Amino acid sequence: MTTPDATLRRFLGYDMKRAFAVIQSDVNAVLAPFGLRMVTFSVLVVIRDNPRLRQTQLAEILSLEKPNLVLILDQLERLKTVVRARAPDDRRAHELNITLQGRRLCDRALEAVDAHDARMAEGLSLEERQALHTALRHVETNGRVVDDRRAVSRS
Amino acid sequence: MTTPDATLRRFLGYDMKRAFAVIQSDVNAVLAPFGLRMVTFSVLVVIRDNPRLRQTQLAEILSLEKPNLVLILDQLERLKTVVRARAPDDRRAHELNITLQGRRLCDRALEAVDAHDARMAEGLSLEERQALHTALRHVETNGRVVDDRRAVSRS
DNA sequence: TATTGTTATACTCTATAACTATA
DNA sequence: TATAGTTATAGAGTATAACAATA
Numbered sequence: 001m002t003t004p005d006a007t008l009r010r011f012l013g014y015d016m017k018r019a020f021a022v023i024q025s026d027v028n029a030v031l032a033p034f035g036l037r038m039v040t041f042s043v044l045v046v047i048r049d050n051p052r053l054r055q056t057q058l059a060e061i062l063s064l065e066k067p068n069l070v071l072i073l074d075q076l077e078r079l080k081t082v083v084r085a086r087a088p089d090d091r092r093a094h095e096l097n098i099t100l101q102g103r104r105l106c107d108r109a110l111e112a113v114d115a116h117d118a119r120m121a122e123g124l125s126l127e128e129r130q131a132l133h134t135a136l137r138h139v140e141t142n143g144r145v146v147d148d149r150r151a152v153s154r155s
Numbered sequence: 156m157t158t159p160d161a162t163l164r165r166f167l168g169y170d171m172k173r174a175f176a177v178i179q180s181d182v183n184a185v186l187a188p189f190g191l192r193m194v195t196f197s198v199l200v201v202i203r204d205n206p207r208l209r210q211t212q213l214a215e216i217l218s219l220e221k222p223n224l225v226l227i228l229d230q231l232e233r234l235k236t237v238v239r240a241r242a243p244d245d246r247r248a249h250e251l252n253i254t255l256q257g258r259r260l261c262d263r264a265l266e267a268v269d270a271h272d273a274r275m276a277e278g279l280s281l282e283e284r285q286a287l288h289t290a291l292r293h294v295e296t297n298g299r300v301v302d303d304r305r306a307v308s309r310s
Numbered sequence: 311t312a313t314t315g316t317t318a319t320a321c322t323c324t325a326t327a328a329c330t331a332t333a
Numbered sequence: 334t335a336t337a338g339t340t341a342t343a344g345a346g347t348a349t350a351a352c353a354a355t356a
Binding site: 004005006008009013016020027038045046053057063110133137138140143 | 159160164168180181182197201218274278287297
């Protein structure tokens with residue numbers, strides 16, 4: 001047993017929790033100067049890439065609960081980066097759109113996060129980096145399957 | 156743009172957040188029948204592997220804050236899996252040790268988490284899986300470096 | 311009756327300051 | 334004066350129930 005946590009190091013969950021903790025605090029630090037957090041940044045990007053999106057769809061895409069999205073959008077509206085407008089065809093719904101100012105902020109933030117991401121991947125070859133993304137998506141998919149047969153694992 | 160979150164998919168942080176969310180809820184479901192969560196499980200394993208460990212050291216190993224560790228240990232003591240004892244050489248400190256009952260629980264939980272981990276890695280070759288671990292530790296290390304020169308990234 | 315966005319709320323996780331008892 | 338463990342507390346992040354407006 002070379003390190004005190006050697007037993008845990010064989011689990012994907014453990015290595016991922018540690019790696020993600022590092023990334024999250026780091027990305028939040030990178031985004032703070034823009035007035036953004038990891039979630040608000042993600043929401044801003046998805047709104048930019050999907051004009052006239054509705055809140056329910058946005059929540060679905062990012063796996064957020066609708067009530068939690070409300071406060072995130074309030075914050076983005078306060079930053080003048082996003083606007084909520086009544087949908088003409090369904091007056092219950094809101095169409096979400098990015099503003100010009102939001103687009104500028106989004107571009108700058110994307111650049112900063114890209115730079116940070118490159119630093120996080122330093123030391124990994126392009127192939128290794130691509131393999132990491134592939135493996136992570138693989139795990140995400142495997143987990144979703146496990147979700148269906150929940151708690152059958154053993155007891 | 157094939158998926159609504161295609162832009163975000165290029166970021167390690169995004170793929171990791173999604174993959175980890177899946178793993179975490181999954182592992183917690185696997186551990187629930189044992190009365191454990193991801194953290195309590197990790198703490199139990201480290202105590203088993205490092206007899207007479209003290210709380211400050213344990214907190215350091217698992218990157219937990221000492222105050223948060225207190226409640227975790229309370230819970231493990233209530234389960235009769237761990238005991239706190241006054242250290243003979245320093246009466247301020249506690250020596251942590253696993254009980255026989257704790258050892259049994261730890262073994263069964265490890266088996267369950269191992270089985271789950273194998274399912275999460277299904278579809279990945281042994282080499283791919285090993286590469287995933289390596290890449291995650293690489294990211295963890297890269298992040299720690301960034302930590303030192305915090306907030307210098309750009310603004 | 312169902313759905314969209316919202317409010318209120320609660321529970322977990324994480325982080326910090328300050329206390330106590332020892333050193 | 335400093336350290337180990339603890340208490341209290343506050344802030345995120347996340348989850349559910351119920352409501353008003355609209356379909």
